[in-house]
Amino acid sequence: MIELFPFGFPSATRFSLVMLVATLVLHMVFMHYVLAGAAYLAFGRFMGPKRCAVCGWQAILIDWLPFATGLAIAAGVAPLLFVQILYQREFSTANLLLPHRWMAILPVLLVCFSLLFLQKSAWITRRAWFWRIPVAGAAFAGFAFLAFSWTENHLLSLDEAAWPAVYGSGSIRDASAGLLPRLGIWFFAAFTTLAVELAWQGRLLGMQLVQPPQGVAVMGLSAVRRLALTATSGGLGVLACGTAYAWTLPGEAMQAVTGPLGGGWLTAAVAGLAMQLAAWAWVAVQDRFPLPVLLAATAGCLVSLTSGVVLREVVRVSMVDIEALANAHAEAATIGGLSVFLLFTAAIAAAIVWCIRTAARAT
Numbered sequence: 288m289i290e291l292f293p294f295g296f297p298s299a300t301r302f303s304l305v306m307l308v309a310t311l312v313l314h315m316v317f318m319h320y321v322l323a324g325a326a327y328l329a330f331g332r333f334m335g336p337k338r339c340a341v342c343g344w345q346a347i348l349i350d351w352l353p354f355a356t357g358l359a360i361a362a363g364v365a366p367l368l369f370v371q372i373l374y375q376r377e378f379s380t381a382n383l384l385l386p387h388r389w390m391a392i393l394p395v396l397l398v399c400f401s402l403l404f405l406q407k408s409a410w411i412t413r414r415a416w417f418w419r420i421p422v423a424g425a426a427f428a429g430f431a432f433l434a435f436s437w438t439e440n441h442l443l444s445l446d447e448a449a450w451p452a453v454y455g456s457g458s459i460r461d462a463s464a465g466l467l468p469r470l471g472i473w474f475f476a477a478f479t480t481l482a483v484e485l486a487w488q489g490r491l492l493g494m495q496l497v498q499p500p501q502g503v504a505v506m507g508l509s510a511v512r513r514l515a516l517t518a519t520s521g522g523l524g525v526l527a528c529g530t531a532y533a534w535t536l537p538g539e540a541m542q543a544v545t546g547p548l549g550g551g552w553l554t555a556a557v558a559g560l561a562m563q564l565a566a567w568a569w570v571a572v573q574d575r576f577p578l579p580v581l582l583a584a585t586a587g588c589l590v591s592l593t594s595g596v597v598l599r600e601v602v603r604v605s606m607v608d609i610e611a612l613a614n615a616h617a618e619a620a621t622i623g624g625l626s627v628f629l630l631f632t633a634a635i636a637a638a639i640v641w642c643i644r645t646a647a648r649a650t
């Protein structure tokens with residue numbers, strides 16, 4: 288492939304690829320909030336009641352994590368559709384090879400969802416502080432398991448050579464070399480997205496970020512410096528895990544990522560990350576977070592997240608014979624129902640807006 292992704296593919300394949308990337312970016316926006324937010328709370332709860340009481344970020348997360356989880360789940364459905372149109376054989380085979388281990392994501396998701404509600408319930412506020420620690424820890428462990436499962440399933444779907452051995456051994460796990468660094472990329476990237484999302488939420492909820500009040504610090508760090516630390520550690524973690532993951536990629540995948548198909552996106556991903564790190568360094572030094580800097584961090588985050596999701600697809604198309612699937616993609620493109628889809632999208636969007644406004648009025 289000698290053209291930049293997604294150009295150069297037959298139109299039906301290109302359409303599904305673009306839709307997969309666009310919908311998966313949306314899933315990542317919410318999923319990152321949930322994964323990194325659950326981790327932030329799980330570790331934050333160890334700081335004890337006094338410090339947690341002055342940490343505005345933890346209060347926001349307690350309030351919003353259940354809602355964000357609902358959005359992450361809902362936003363996962365559309366890419367699930369496109370992934371099956373594009374790579375049905377690979378995706379379904381991996382699902383079948385990891386049978387009940389893969390299906391375990393459903394009960395785990397239900398338990399995590401319930402724990403998030405328990406975390407903000409009146410029941411837990413009447414209990415000793417200690418109980419918040421295992422509840423937050425279990426929710427985070429569950430979401431980490433879900434992220435692990437999606438990564439494991441994805442890598443197995445691309446490793447056709449491993450299928451007979453996994454099937455023959457009856458194993459319900461597949462630990463390939465890329466598993467931990469790849470999972471690390473998503474885990475650390477989640478903190479860069481979370482920091483930007485919390486900054487916007489704080490701003491909209493009236494927190495003083497432009498000139499943070501003096502004397503309200505947790506572990507010696509103001510609210511905006513805590514966000515800068517969160518985002519910077521995430522960004523550096525992405526760089527370390529991205530480098531480690533690149534070593535595990537086969538030659539043709541590396542060529543696709545650095546060549547005409549993915550090279551432009553790789554440059555954009557690195558530039559987006561650099562822009563975010565520069566914005567957060569400014570925040571850490573100045574100890575304030577004016578709107579133009581927040582806009583710069585947000586733009587960097589969106590560019591690197593979108594480019595990262597595109598590069599994820601570039602690797603996959605280099606490992607799957609996607610041209611052989613062109614007829615199946617063209618057939619899928621003839622199936623109608625767009626107007627029904629748009630009608631339901633509008634109805635669901637209206638219902639979500641109504642829920643937010645009702646809850647906002649009630650509080």
Ligand code: HEM
Binds near residue numbers: 359430470599
């Ligand atoms: C809230 C818990 C969830 C977490 C933490 C999570 C995490 C992840 C991660 C880390 C990936 C990327 C895997 C990789 O590239 O290595 C991913 C991909 C994906 N997730 Fe989620 N996910 C969650 C829930 C869901 C749900 C409920 C759905 C479906 C309704 C879903 C649909 C997808 C799809 C379709 C992909 C792309 C799969 C592929 O391209 O092979 N996710 N998720």
